[in-house]
Structure formats: C-alpha cells, structure tokens
Amino acid sequence: MAEGDGVATHGIRVRLDGTASESDIDALHKWLEREKPLADLARTDQLRIDERIRIDEAGAPMGTGMDIVVAVLGGAAGAIFQSVxxxxxxxxxxxxxxRREVENGEPPEASVEPVRPDGR
Structure with missing residues (x-):
C-alpha cells in the first residue's frame, strides 16, 4: 500500500438529533452507502462510511448515541473533499x-459537518 492509501485524511460527521432511533441511524448509513457518487468512491477505496460512538468535545463517549463518519481517503482527498x-x-x-414519505412523523434533524479523521 502506498503512503496515504487507505488513510483517512478528511472526515465528515453526520449526526442525527436525539429523536433518532437505532433504525434511523442504520437506515441512513445504508442510504449513504447506496448513493451512487458515494458508492463509486467507496468502490475505488477513496471513501469509507462507518458508525462511531458519539463523543463530546473532550473525547468522552456520550451515552449510546452514534454518529456516521464518512472518511475521504488517500492522496486525492483534498481535491474532492468539498464535493463529497x-x-x-x-x-x-x-x-x-x-423517510417522511414512508414513515409516520417527522424524521430526525441532521447535521453534516467536516471533522478530523478521528471523528472529533
């Protein structure tokens, strides 16, 4: 493996609000994995989508919450990061x-923000 290959150089945290259930997190994770532009990058090892235990600013776990972290990998990460x-x-x-169409009630609010590769 060449230097930088498979190494997260840029990350994006997707966080659902406190109304989200585990099935919401799982459904969103699967949705992201199936989105063609993201799936194409994952197939060429330029992107990885993981779930991580939610942590606070000091790095301590925050209850049972989970975040989805999209890691943009390798040397081209900087060039494609904003488009990702x-x-x-x-x-x-x-x-x-x-989700609004297929389930009752409002879906959880979501935030999408760049983060360090360690998810903080």
Whole structure:
C-alpha cells in the first residue's frame, strides 16, 4: 500500500438529533452507502462510511448515541473533499424526504459537518 492509501485524511460527521432511533441511524448509513457518487468512491477505496460512538468535545463517549463518519481517503482527498461534503448533505436531505414519505412523523434533524479523521 502506498503512503496515504487507505488513510483517512478528511472526515465528515453526520449526526442525527436525539429523536433518532437505532433504525434511523442504520437506515441512513445504508442510504449513504447506496448513493451512487458515494458508492463509486467507496468502490475505488477513496471513501469509507462507518458508525462511531458519539463523543463530546473532550473525547468522552456520550451515552449510546452514534454518529456516521464518512472518511475521504488517500492522496486525492483534498481535491474532492468539498464535493463529497456537498453530496453527503444532499444525500442526507434525500433520506429525510424519503423517510417522511414512508414513515409516520417527522424524521430526525441532521447535521453534516467536516471533522478530523478521528471523528472529533
């Protein structure tokens, strides 16, 4: 493996609010994995989508909450990062719209923000 390959150089945290259930987090994770632009990057090892235990600013776990972290990998990460952030935002909004159509009640609010590769 060449230097930088498979190493997270930029990250994006997707956080659902406190109304989210575990099934919401799982459904959003799967939705992101199926979004074509993200799936194409994952297939070429330029992107990885993981769930991580939610942590506070000091790095301590925050209850049982989970975040979804989209890690942009390798040497080209800087060049494509903003387009990936934009795609993740669009994908999260599409998931929220879909959830609104297929389930009762409002979907959880979501935030999408760049983070360090360790998820903080």
């Amino acid at each position: 952030v934009d795609q993740v935002r669009r994908s999260v909004e599409a998931w929220r719209a879909n």
